Amino acid sequence: MSTTLHIVLAAALISIGGCGDDTTPTDTGIADTGAADSSPTDTGPTDSGSGDTGDAMVPYVPDWSCLGSVTTGTPTAATADVTATFTDFGASGPAVGASIQYCPWDDIPCASPTDTGTTDSMGMVTLTVPTDPDPYWGFVVVELTETRRHEYYTSVPVVNDATPSALILNDAAINVIALVLAETQDYDANGVIGLGALDCAGRVASGMRIELTTGAGTAFYATEDGTFSTSLTETSTAGAWGVLNAVPGDFTATAFLGADSTPIGTINFRVKAGEVAGLFMFPTPDGAAYTP
Structure with a gap:
């Protein structure tokens, strides 16, 4: 298996975590980290956020200066447009x-989505969610021919307009990861998790340790050379973590600084058999899970 393919898959794993937000980090449209103003990195399939995957990756020194002062932020309008x-x-x-479909958090089957749409020829869609008086808390469901159903979760709610991007994985991509890890993904019984680690500037980050406080499966990290490992203890410059054969049910993942175990963030999400759960781990207030 080529190194290039491994790197692309590592970037893809980040992407299914919900991807970068193209607004400024001080107002991500999702949460206010209080970070300095700079342009966050697009974590699409050819850009891991640590450098162009077509060349050698350029390490990015993560910015954790917001930890301890992260706020959820205040909506500036009655609704927010999420253009993904x-x-x-x-x-x-x-x-x-x-x-x-954009679904309220407590609508597990997404029987009554807040808004729906279909991607255009550029893969784009705009969904509108209410942000008055409170930020919108929900998850996104994506269904595409010949791929598995994906559900995307973020560690913080939608506060203002946002422009995320995400990559939809097929079985071939998942099977490559499983092959590298000497694992067999049981699609009938279990799900798959992919998480992108983000720092205070909204950039893909190394040095984040992910722990499952609820839920089970085979956890792994993407390595900086573009492959995958179950022996790493924190995110590499690839900034990605995942779980194969995730047992269906309610999950909670908590992020810490690998260096000193300072809490970074917590995310609650759900895993369903035969589906992919994509996560985007932003720093959260006091490192705790968001509750409406």
């Missing part, structure tokens, strides 16, 4: 015609 771009890994291009 989806890439189909199997087609190596825009995910055209994907069905997208």
